[in-house]
Amino acid sequence: MTDVLHAARVTKRFGGLVAVHDIEFTIPEGSIVSLIGPNGAGKTTFFNIIAGIYDPSAGEIIFRGKSMIAHARRAWLEPVMWVLPALAVGLVTFLLGQSGASSGLIALGILFTIISLMVVMVVGVARPAGYSELLMKLGIFRSARPNDMVVAGLGRTFQNIRLFQNMTALDNVLVGMHSRLKATWIDALLSTPRDRREEESARQRAEELMTLVGLHGRSKEVAKNLPYGDQRRLEIARALASNPTLLLLDEPTAGMNPIETADLTRLIGRLRSELGLTVLLIEHDMRVVMGISDRVTVLDHGERIAEGTPDEVRRDPKVIEAYLGTPPA
Amino acid sequence: MSRLVPAAVSTRYGDRWRVMQDRLRDVSDLHRSTTIVVSMAIAAVLMIILPKLPPLNIIQPDGPWYDSFANAGVFVLLAMGLNVVVGLAGLLDLGYAAFFAIGAYTYAYSNSPFSGQDLPFLPMLVIGAGIAAVFGIALGAPTLRLRGDYLAIMTLGFGEIVPIMFLNLQPWTEGTNGIGGIYRPEALPGLGEFTPVSSFNYMIVMLVIVTLAMILMYRLHGSRIGRAWMAIREDELAAAANGINTVVTKLLAFALGATTSGLAGVFNASKLSIVSPDQFLFTVSFTVLAMVILGGIGNIWGVAAGAFIVFLIQVVFLKQINTVVEAFHIPVLSDINFLNYQFLLYGIALVLMMLFRPEGLFPSRARKAEFLAESADLDAEETPEVQGSLGEVPGAEEVFGEASGEGVR
Numbered sequence: 001m002t003d004v005l006h007a008a009r010v011t012k013r014f015g016g017l018v019a020v021h022d023i024e025f026t027i028p029e030g031s032i033v034s035l036i037g038p039n040g041a042g043k044t045t046f047f048n049i050i051a052g053i054y055d056p057s058a059g060e061i062i063f064r065g066k067s068m069i070a071h072a073r074r075a076w077l078e079p080v081m082w083v084l085p086a087l088a089v090g091l092v093t094f095l096l097g098q099s100g101a102s103s104g105l106i107a108l109g110i111l112f113t114i115i116s117l118m119v120v121m122v123v124g125v126a127r128p129a130g131y132s133e134l135l136m137k138l139g140i141f142r143s144a145r146p147n148d149m150v151v152a153g154l155g156r157t158f159q160n161i162r163l164f165q166n167m168t169a170l171d172n173v174l175v176g177m178h179s180r181l182k183a184t185w186i187d188a189l190l191s192t193p194r195d196r197r198e199e200e201s202a203r204q205r206a207e208e209l210m211t212l213v214g215l216h217g218r219s220k221e222v223a224k225n226l227p228y229g230d231q232r233r234l235e236i237a238r239a240l241a242s243n244p245t246l247l248l249l250d251e252p253t254a255g256m257n258p259i260e261t262a263d264l265t266r267l268i269g270r271l272r273s274e275l276g277l278t279v280l281l282i283e284h285d286m287r288v289v290m291g292i293s294d295r296v297t298v299l300d301h302g303e304r305i306a307e308g309t310p311d312e313v314r315r316d317p318k319v320i321e322a323y324l325g326t327p328p329a
Numbered sequence: 330m331s332r333l334v335p336a337a338v339s340t341r342y343g344d345r346w347r348v349m350q351d352r353l354r355d356v357s358d359l360h361r362s363t364t365i366v367v368s369m370a371i372a373a374v375l376m377i378i379l380p381k382l383p384p385l386n387i388i389q390p391d392g393p394w395y396d397s398f399a400n401a402g403v404f405v406l407l408a409m410g411l412n413v414v415v416g417l418a419g420l421l422d423l424g425y426a427a428f429f430a431i432g433a434y435t436y437a438y439s440n441s442p443f444s445g446q447d448l449p450f451l452p453m454l455v456i457g458a459g460i461a462a463v464f465g466i467a468l469g470a471p472t473l474r475l476r477g478d479y480l481a482i483m484t485l486g487f488g489e490i491v492p493i494m495f496l497n498l499q500p501w502t503e504g505t506n507g508i509g510g511i512y513r514p515e516a517l518p519g520l521g522e523f524t525p526v527s528s529f530n531y532m533i534v535m536l537v538i539v540t541l542a543m544i545l546m547y548r549l550h551g552s553r554i555g556r557a558w559m560a561i562r563e564d565e566l567a568a569a570a571n572g573i574n575t576v577v578t579k580l581l582a583f584a585l586g587a588t589t590s591g592l593a594g595v596f597n598a599s600k601l602s603i604v605s606p607d608q609f610l611f612t613v614s615f616t617v618l619a620m621v622i623l624g625g626i627g628n629i630w631g632v633a634a635g636a637f638i639v640f641l642i643q644v645v646f647l648k649q650i651n652t653v654v655e656a657f658h659i660p661v662l663s664d665i666n667f668l669n670y671q672f673l674l675y676g677i678a679l680v681l682m683m684l685f686r687p688e689g690l691f692p693s694r695a696r697k698a699e700f701l702a703e704s705a706d707l708d709a710e711e712t713p714e715v716q717g718s719l720g721e722v723p724g725a726e727e728v729f730g731e732a733s734g735e736g737v738r
Contacts, residue, residue: 125470126580128577163567166563167559171559174553178560179572183552185549188555189545199552242571242572
């Protein structure tokens with residue numbers, strides 16, 4: 001079994017606070033791995049690093065064999081690569097113009113410099129598809145952003161549900177499909193047949209996903225009007241819409257009653273068996289964690305204190321201490 | 330709401346009306362572009378015929394009416410463009426008039442004795458819009474990483490800078506006087522020559538532009554891009570976590586808004602045949618924003634209709650109040666020039682709107698649902714939060730509950 005994700009000695013500091021310290025972590029393909037730990041243990045921070053929201057202070061994330069996220073090594077090379085040639089050409093034109101005293105050339109030089117700086121700015125800020133990859137190929141490393149991670153095959157949900165509240169359930173799932181659809185704004189403006197076909201099949205697939213998570217026939221409802229448990233399900237459907245290889249679930253059963261929790265646990269199991277997904281789970285409900293995980297990693301104070309099968313972890317004295325405190329001497 | 334009313338309570342007439350409405354809605358959703366063309370054609374016929382009949386022709390003859398309609402069209406276009414930025418993508422742009430100015434000055438440079446150029450009108454519409462788009466991107470690239478208030482302040486600054494640049498770059502823009510004597514468009518097939526009084530031609534051109542713009546905007550709205558805009562408006566972080574490149578998408582909204590504004594600028598410059606910095610002050614940005622909010626933010630046709638109505642009220646009816654009041658020599662009122670009070674009216678209208686109809690005059694369906702749901706679900710919303718906080722902090726015993734079993738104890 002290959003590893004879908006490998007976190008190599010990841011550290012994240014916020015000012016003086018070390019939220020995640022030197023964590024080594026792997027997720028084998030097709031497994032369900034859980035991350036547990038007391039509140040404030042750094043689980044969500046670690047999660048956010050994987051999802052591309054935070055840059056780690058050290059270490060890197062290798063996702064599906066590619067280094068995707070790392071502390072910004074050699075990031076300074078990027079402006080050098082773009083800005084310096086632009087400035088150089090601009091300067092040369094300018095000097096040529098001055099020696100020949102041709103104001104046209106001078107203006108051209110200035111214009112060229114301004115235009116290339118603008119291009120650099122727009123490209124650097126917008127980072128269109130493939131740009132990050134180009135930089136990586138050139139040996140200039142820039143961490144993937146959340147949207148790059150989704151393109152690479154990662155889907156996630158949030159601890160506190162973050163649906164697009166005022167959009168319909170179907171639209172929520174369709175937004176999840178965004179990175180897998182190819183229609184550009186020009187296609188949309190012209191309403192090309194390709195665009196219409198794609199839209200049609202996307203809608204169909206979205207309906208299928210909603211059925212999969214148990215929201216059949218509710219596609220037209222506005223997300224915020226759905227009951228709480230269904231909102232959680234919808235968020236999972238939205239995350240699935242991008243066809244992820246790895247699904248990150250941040251406390252998917254928080255706030256659910258035991259019946260809903262059991263249902264959702266079954267659903268997570270089905271995601272693996274039917275879709276072949278790999279799942280990383282943060283969860284407080286130990287019934288869920290111990291029931292479906294292949295491996296469990298325990299964090300406390302940003303450190304990994306235990307790792308193993310659910311049974312091993314449950315017996316680990318360090319884990320017991322972290323959760324229950326030191327036994328009286 | 331309609332579905333909440335039990336069938337027994339509502340009258341049969343009401344039912345039939347609702348069924349008809351729903352059916353109409355489904356058809357119009359399915360054949361969006363055709364619906365727009367047909368309804369704009371109906372609007373065009375009404376706009377041509379109504380001013381020739383009482384009561385409209387009592388207020389003013391048809392020529393000035395057509396002129397007002399064409400001018401209103403400029404603001405309809407502006408409002409529709411700003412709606413993309415503010416209504417769909419949720420980016421508050423307070424300097425929208427800047428792109429209007431850039432479009433207008435582009436046309437002035439291409440068609441005036443000042444520059445000695447006389448380029449054709451229709452291509453210039455596209456070019457002016459394109460240049461405005463370039464400026465939109467140039468402004469957007471460094472600023473769109475800002476959020477909310479900060480973005481609004483940046484755009485406000487840009488909106489101030491542009492007219493001031495045009496004002497102070499005397500040698501290139503003629504400063505306060507502006508560039509005058511802009512040439513009229515060449516004769517168009519089917520419409521004939523444009524003369525200073527050919528407001529009818531301008532109105533027809535405007536109708537065509539608005540129709541096209543509306544079709545394109547509805548297409549974008551229902552596409553992958555439109556959904557991405559709305560997702561960003563709802564929750565930017567979640568949008569990014571769902572694979573949307575938020576910066577590119579926001580930049581696109583900004584550029585398209587600027588394009589529409591530039592288009593309106595070109596049209597306006599050719600119609601007024603003069604551009605000067607005072608046409609593009611903050612009041613224009615504010616007016617357009619007020620129109621978007623009054624019309625029903627996010628709803629394309631609603632915003633267009635809102636802008637049209639607001640503009641006509643402002644330009645035609647305020648003027649009429651003046652004449653009426655003066656004609657009857659009403660004591661205090663005849664001393665007031667009502668045209669000076671248009672911003673007071675905007676203010677009052679906005680306040681009343683927020684109090685009584687916060688979703689706007691013509692809200693989109695989703696937005697209507699949003700406001701209805703908010704008032705209906707106030708107590709229902711509490712429940713999940715309570716549950717959430719209970720679930721998040723389980724006691725230690727609960728944590729190891731039944732799973733721990735033999736291991737711990």
